[in-house]
Amino acid sequence: MTRHSRRGLLGAGALLVTGALALTGCGGSGFEEPAGTGEAGELTSSDEAITLLIGTSGDAETDAVTEAVAAWSEESGIDAEVKVATDLPQELSQGFAAGDPPDLFYLAPEALAGYAGNGSLKAYGDQLENKDDFYPSLVENFTFEDEFYCAPKDFSTLGLVINKGLWDAAGLTDDDIPTTWEELSSVAQTLTTDGVVGLGYGWEWQRIGTFMAQAGGGLVEDGTAIASSQENVDALTYVQDQMTAGTFAYAQDVGAGWGGEAFGKGQTAMTIEGNWITGAMTNDFPDVEYVVAELPEGPAGKGTLQFTNCLGMAADSGNQEAALDLAEYLTSTEQQLAFSEAFGVMPSIQSAADQWTSDNPDLAAFLAGADYAQGIPTYDGTADVITDFNSELQGLKAGDPQQILDTVQSNLEAIVS
Amino acid sequence: MTATATAPRRARNTRSGIRRGEALAGWVFTLPVILILGVFLLIPVLMALWVSVSDWTGRGSPLSANVGFVGLQNYAAVTTGDGLATRDFGTALRNNTWYVILVVPLQTALSLFLALLVNGAILRGRGIFRTAFYFPSVTASVAITVLFLFLFSTSGVVNEILGAIGITGPNWFADPRGLLHILFGAVGITDGPAVLAEGDFLGLSWWNWLAGPSVAMTVFIIMAIFTTSGTFMLLFLAALQNISPEVQEAAMVDGANAWERFWRVTLPQLKPALFTVLTLGLVGCWQVFDQIYTGTRGQPAKTTLTPAYLSYDASFLDQDWGQGAAIAFILFAIIVVLTIFQRWALRDRPVSARRARQYQLAPRPATASPATVAANQVPSPPGPAQTPAADRGDDKEAKP
Numbered sequence: 001m002t003r004h005s006r007r008g009l010l011g012a013g014a015l016l017v018t019g020a021l022a023l024t025g026c027g028g029s030g031f032e033e034p035a036g037t038g039e040a041g042e043l044t045s046s047d048e049a050i051t052l053l054i055g056t057s058g059d060a061e062t063d064a065v066t067e068a069v070a071a072w073s074e075e076s077g078i079d080a081e082v083k084v085a086t087d088l089p090q091e092l093s094q095g096f097a098a099g100d101p102p103d104l105f106y107l108a109p110e111a112l113a114g115y116a117g118n119g120s121l122k123a124y125g126d127q128l129e130n131k132d133d134f135y136p137s138l139v140e141n142f143t144f145e146d147e148f149y150c151a152p153k154d155f156s157t158l159g160l161v162i163n164k165g166l167w168d169a170a171g172l173t174d175d176d177i178p179t180t181w182e183e184l185s186s187v188a189q190t191l192t193t194d195g196v197v198g199l200g201y202g203w204e205w206q207r208i209g210t211f212m213a214q215a216g217g218g219l220v221e222d223g224t225a226i227a228s229s230q231e232n233v234d235a236l237t238y239v240q241d242q243m244t245a246g247t248f249a250y251a252q253d254v255g256a257g258w259g260g261e262a263f264g265k266g267q268t269a270m271t272i273e274g275n276w277i278t279g280a281m282t283n284d285f286p287d288v289e290y291v292v293a294e295l296p297e298g299p300a301g302k303g304t305l306q307f308t309n310c311l312g313m314a315a316d317s318g319n320q321e322a323a324l325d326l327a328e329y330l331t332s333t334e335q336q337l338a339f340s341e342a343f344g345v346m347p348s349i350q351s352a353a354d355q356w357t358s359d360n361p362d363l364a365a366f367l368a369g370a371d372y373a374q375g376i377p378t379y380d381g382t383a384d385v386i387t388d389f390n391s392e393l394q395g396l397k398a399g400d401p402q403q404i405l406d407t408v409q410s411n412l413e414a415i416v417s
Numbered sequence: 418m419t420a421t422a423t424a425p426r427r428a429r430n431t432r433s434g435i436r437r438g439e440a441l442a443g444w445v446f447t448l449p450v451i452l453i454l455g456v457f458l459l460i461p462v463l464m465a466l467w468v469s470v471s472d473w474t475g476r477g478s479p480l481s482a483n484v485g486f487v488g489l490q491n492y493a494a495v496t497t498g499d500g501l502a503t504r505d506f507g508t509a510l511r512n513n514t515w516y517v518i519l520v521v522p523l524q525t526a527l528s529l530f531l532a533l534l535v536n537g538a539i540l541r542g543r544g545i546f547r548t549a550f551y552f553p554s555v556t557a558s559v560a561i562t563v564l565f566l567f568l569f570s571t572s573g574v575v576n577e578i579l580g581a582i583g584i585t586g587p588n589w590f591a592d593p594r595g596l597l598h599i600l601f602g603a604v605g606i607t608d609g610p611a612v613l614a615e616g617d618f619l620g621l622s623w624w625n626w627l628a629g630p631s632v633a634m635t636v637f638i639i640m641a642i643f644t645t646s647g648t649f650m651l652l653f654l655a656a657l658q659n660i661s662p663e664v665q666e667a668a669m670v671d672g673a674n675a676w677e678r679f680w681r682v683t684l685p686q687l688k689p690a691l692f693t694v695l696t697l698g699l700v701g702c703w704q705v706f707d708q709i710y711t712g713t714r715g716q717p718a719k720t721t722l723t724p725a726y727l728s729y730d731a732s733f734l735d736q737d738w739g740q741g742a743a744i745a746f747i748l749f750a751i752i753v754v755l756t757i758f759q760r761w762a763l764r765d766r767p768v769s770a771r772r773a774r775q776y777q778l779a780p781r782p783a784t785a786s787p788a789t790v791a792a793n794q795v796p797s798p799p800g801p802a803q804t805p806a807a808d809r810g811d812d813k814e815a816k817p
Contacts, residue, residue: 114736118474255571391718
């Protein structure tokens, strides 16, 4: 019996050793030591083909990007491939862990810190020829520890989207479009009827944060967490009061998945959404007429939030020079306008703004938001803090704004320091 | 005894005769499985264990030279302090505990009930029912999750039906209120007593631990019971078919009614199957991931967050691979401990004094006929005085 188990152990031991050998054997090919660092500096160069990994919003985006990359490939003579990820963060993580990441990839600002922190990213922002053309707030959104990491590929801001039919039916005119919180609450009240809520939005900081911005608050300012400031408390208290009165509501509380759905179904007469809503309205609710206005001013003036992605570059990429060239190509004025036409995003560069505004006069309010928009803070762990904030906001109606914000403050302080 | 023990050993040592090479052949035959299990199971588990005590950040190989050993730091990050990581882990643990407490007993009871139903010889169309009950188990859990998302949406079928009988259904997947908190609220208790609200465990106050599963989580609980009871029904059914009808008949002759036959005769014989079902149920429930990933991703208000999903979230989305692996191993420890506990709880026990007394012969009534006396004597397990011997006898009876 003892003999038997000793043999068993021996067998297991042998297996372990073989396994370890096999793994270290793999080290020759699959698990190379990471070579580059996140520091700006020399780019690698070779004639290797490059890969662009995208998380697409739909066929329109996939086709447009594929076409653009093919055109670049033709021009530069370097083979390039577009891969569509079904779960971008997961596929990126796998690529980095295996030491074989895509050369360029879509990257969200909240994921920037994690990848920059472990050295997976190449900071190439300062080497972009069109560096100064990007909106400063976007550059800031992709700056981590004073380094501009990657080129913003496009962006969106939030605006006030109004259901034209319900607006007219309530006897309101263009002059009534709210420009202050007081006007917003009064039109919301006018628009609220049986089965329709005046203003609906998703139950998350990504929408309610606009009120905090308008009140002069936010999450982080000059490297300090300011979540529990009086401005933020005022903003949440305002939202809470309106929700208690029944003139504002969460889209989820009226049974929709997001603000656009509740708006399209006519459950809410106004919503706070970004320019992606145009696509959803065309596809799912073609009969609903709507207008887009800038969000009303709060006590501290205008405020909105912006959302963006950049073209991240892998530190382990074998052909960073080509990747940089492709990033410049994709963020050129011409390409930005082409993308905008294909799938409705806003160009991240200022030189395309005039053309865009004249092409999309109805959506000008979204682009106007670029001047005063706040982005998501780029500290490691921000995503978790915001997820936690959102889970608190979901109970805002019965909650205590000060208490909710105090929790956010302590969570933020832990990552900002 | 010694002579017989040494003789074969010497024979094995010299490795002569026709048995030579058998050991080698054995290894060769098992090698493919050992390799497959090793490469795809053992080594990944060991690597994950290493990651959980390292500062690997997700770039390059975790075995490379610049990954350092940090001891139990990752475990400490999710279990000590009052930071976000600890609170998230506490919340996930709370949610999953309620999930387990409700799903495991209910699915076991339901599957046993279904198995008894379709085992009955008198039921017509047994095959159809067996297939129907088993069907949810063979459907992909992602597909069922999507189906449930529709069924339990605000204006979904479930709420329509509830509406038809005059009940306003909740906004299922958007309702973070805990069931117990709702109950407490109904009797006017909205804040826990100070002693519950003050003290906390893993960053979560005791009052929040007592929230119960949220309305959203309840949907997943219903779904889990619905999808798994078919599989477990099959296990119980197999065990039921193994019980020989003679035992049932003997019990009938002894005058046991249907309930007694189930409780005293059938169920004890199902103990091995019961252990299997409970263990599989427990393991499956603690690992719930795909429903959460496809369905809610922890929303609303983190009440459907589970440790398995949190582990994924920490690793793939936050690049905290050490913490993610640490959560996975804490989960592993919880499952092992609970399984051992369950094994202990379901062990074969000597007949208790109370139970034994029931079998003892009553003082012979004057009017008793010899037949009733004989019937009374048939089930005569040993009395409490004989416990050591009784143990073994009882063991044999419990394991057919």
